[in-house]
Amino acid sequence: MPQFFKRTSKIQAIIALRSIAIAIQLLLILFVNLGLAYELPWTPLVSVISLEVLFTFGSYLYYSRNHLSEKKASQKAILVQICADIIFLSLLLFFSGGATNAFVSLLLIPIAIAAVTLTPLLLTVVAFLAIASYSILLWSLPMSVMHGNMQGHFIGMGINFLFSALVVAIVVGKMARSINQQELAIAAYRENLLKQEQVTSLGVASAQVTHQLATPIATVQLLADELSEDFPDNEIVLDMQSQLTRCRDSLSEFRAMVFDIKEQVIKAINCQDLFDEITDNVRVNNPAVSLKLQKNSDEHAKDVTIDADAALLPAILNLINNAIRASKANNSNALSLTCQTIENNWQFTIRDYGKGFTLKKLNELGVKPVNSDQGFGMAVFLSHASLERLGGKLALTNHQEGGALVTLSLPISSLTSGNDYA
DSSP: OHHHHHHSOHHHHHHHHHHHHHHHHHHHHHIIIIISOOOOOHHHHHHHHHHHHHHHHHHHHHHHHTTOOTTTOOHHHHHHHHHHHHHHHHHHHHTTTGGGSTTGGGGHHHHHHHHHHSOHHHHHHHHHHHHHHHHHHHHTSOGGGOOTTHHHHHHHHHHHHHHHHHHIIIIIHHHHHHHHHHHHHHHHHHHHHHHHHHHHHHHHHHHHHHHHHHHHHHHHHHHHHHHHHHOTTOHHHHHHHHHHHHHHHHHHHHHHHHHHHHTTOOEEEEHHHHHHHHHHHHHHHOTTOEEEEEOOOOGGGGGOEEEEOTTHHHHHHHHHHHHHHHHHHTTOOEEEEEEEEETTEEEEEEEEOSOOOOHHHHHHTTTSOOOOTTSHHHHHHHHHHHHHHTTOEEEEEEOTTSSEEEEEEEEEEEOSOOOOOO
């Protein structure tokens, strides 16, 4: 049975429980009539059970055809099922003794189910309906049973049911919401832990590749030095030395960045200086790209800073390189970079002029590494992890005029002006 409930939705579980309840109801009616020789009104009881069977069968067919899964199961649909159970149970109790029936406390079960499946507002509706049903059953008792002290006894039963219903609704509902919040927190922690493990694995692989590249670069550097002695004015040899120097500097910067990340070194970075460094890097490495910049013109915003580590700039450049590839894939060399301050956050927006994101890619990018023709998957995943480590956010959307928008947001550590960038 536990495995069944794991594989089914809440609606299917409620239908299955009602099916079991119908079988038990039939058995109890037969036992009371035949075993205890107590005559019950067969016609109304069988009629109510027949209606219950039809409702259950109709619900099963409807939700089977509509493939109502756990995520799509609406609160209203669950509310209808639980309210139907209260009505059917109340009718059965009405024709079999009313409030004097020993099974009248079963009206607490729908409240317990609602407490773990419905919102507090809908839970209140269910509790009110159950209390109202019990009150009607108590009020409809014939005066013949009110002899002696029985009137006080039934009043006590009503107060007891009211108290029990409130306890079940409040305590069970609060416990269910608390458990649900804990499960969500644990799931988020596991997802974040898995993401960090993937980032760590990628970092270890990158460090190994960097270490392996250091030796051949040093060897080629020695060969280039020998060639420069033999051909001091050769442009090819000079260009080779320049490129090797660039590779060597990149490896040194990578080692320094890994050390800073390992030691969790956080520094305050001026936002305008960071924006200028980003644009200079794009112009140097992609001279053919037509940049459209929106930069702050307010002199007070020069003091705006953010807390960042060594991975921030490479993360932003990864996103920009992906945007450039997306634009080129769509026969465009345009790229727009915008920054602004909104609600004590520094926002940096990258707009490419490519074909934009598909809905599937929007749901997957940044959450896990995915395959992408333009390389969006791995770069966005690493950039997202870097921003999360700094308390930032990454948002991926499509621009209404075409292309994709990548917006990263970081909390401002120092702000002297709340004006937006122009």
